[in-house]
Amino acid sequence: MIDIAGAVAAESIDPQTRDQPDPAHAAAGVRGVAAHYGDPMREQRTLATGVGLVDRSHRGVIAVPGEERAGWLHTLTSQHLAALSAGEGTELLVLSPHGHVEQHAMVAEDGETTWLDTEPGMTAGLLTYLEKMRFFSKVEPRDATADHAVLSLVGPEAVDAVATLGVTGLAEPDVVGVPGPKFRSGELPARPTARYAVAPLPLGGWARRVPLGVDLLVPRGQVDRVVADLRDAGVPVAGLWAYEAMRVAARRPRVGVDTDHRTIPAEVDLVAPAVHLDKGCYRGQETVARVHNMGKPPRRLVLLHLDGVTTDQPPVAGTPVTRDGRAVGFVGTAVHHFEWGQVTLAVVKRNVPDDAALLVGDTAAAIDPGPSA
Secondary structure (H helix, E strand, O other), X not given: OOOOOOOEEHHHHOOOOOOOOOHHHHXXXXXXXXXXXXXXXXXXXXXXXXXXXXXXXXXEEEEEEOOOHHHHHHHHOOOOOOOOOOOEEEEEEEEOOOOOEEEEEEEEEOOOEEEEEEOOOOHHHHHHHHHHOOOOOOOOOEEOOOOEEEEEEEOOOHHHHHHOOOOOOOOOOEEOOOOOOOOOOOOOOOOOOEEEEEEEXXXXXEEEEEOOEEEEEEEHHHHHHHHHHHHHOOOOEEOHHHHHHHHHHOOXXXXXXXXXXXXXXXXXXXXXXXXXXXXXXXXXXXXXXXXXXHOOOOEEEEEEEXXXXXXXXXXXXXXXXXXXXXXXXXXEEEEEEOOOEEEEEEEEEOOOOOOOOEEEOOEEEEEEOOOOO
């Protein structure tokens, strides 16, 4: 955790929070992160209108060196990685044989190693899968969480902020549109569906341009220096609560929080950034193709506005969403947004209309008919 006066650790507020490092990482000295630094609403506004630095060092990091890494990862995951080159980043999924989402990782390629950063608590599962699939491939996946930390510059001024560290020219994210059902083979370019610019940091590590700003993958021995340099440049810190509010507002799901064991990529808007629909076979590909060609995934990701009358406490992840007394979905990440009040991501049945009268517990909820609705 960035050690600054006023920091309130996430685990001190909720000992059962999902935002803690894996036990093995904690034993290696990886600590939790700050929920906020004394004023979470102000921190949100900073991220929405300017830029702030968020400690996300509880995320797991997997390093995959080896000359066959790109082709190997290409065959195992949902993303087109065969020609991944230095200076590129993207997103990928690992699916079950039935096409359910098991893992999500952000990717950065430096020319020698492919770096994957993952949800807290899910790193061991991804690494175990990769190790089982090595066979005779020339790759050496390893857990690098004890050596590298993820920090994030979030907000419309993130690119200007990272320039103070000596990184310039980070292009905007380039995401290929999802084609219609039964598209022609070869219509999609043979490249990652989402391309994020990656550049080296002068102090070591990498900067990756992403939809919410710029992620920094920093050697842990340099974290304090990077934080000090950014704060000297006038970049304030913000806690994980503020980051999560921005993520929810952008309708970006977290695997394991906004998904369940039955979730498929098309239900939670993960096809565009993380799934290449014309790359050939990989585990779960048949389900992805079938659902895309049918054009009707059984559920969809929505943003719910909660009335906040019966309680001022956001619901916990997994709370059912009901309509006329029947469960029609479940909530994921719920936050207090600085402008909208209580909002939550939820996965609901596709046939639930946008104007349906819904309940989350005893709280009235309404679908925001935005991009994911």
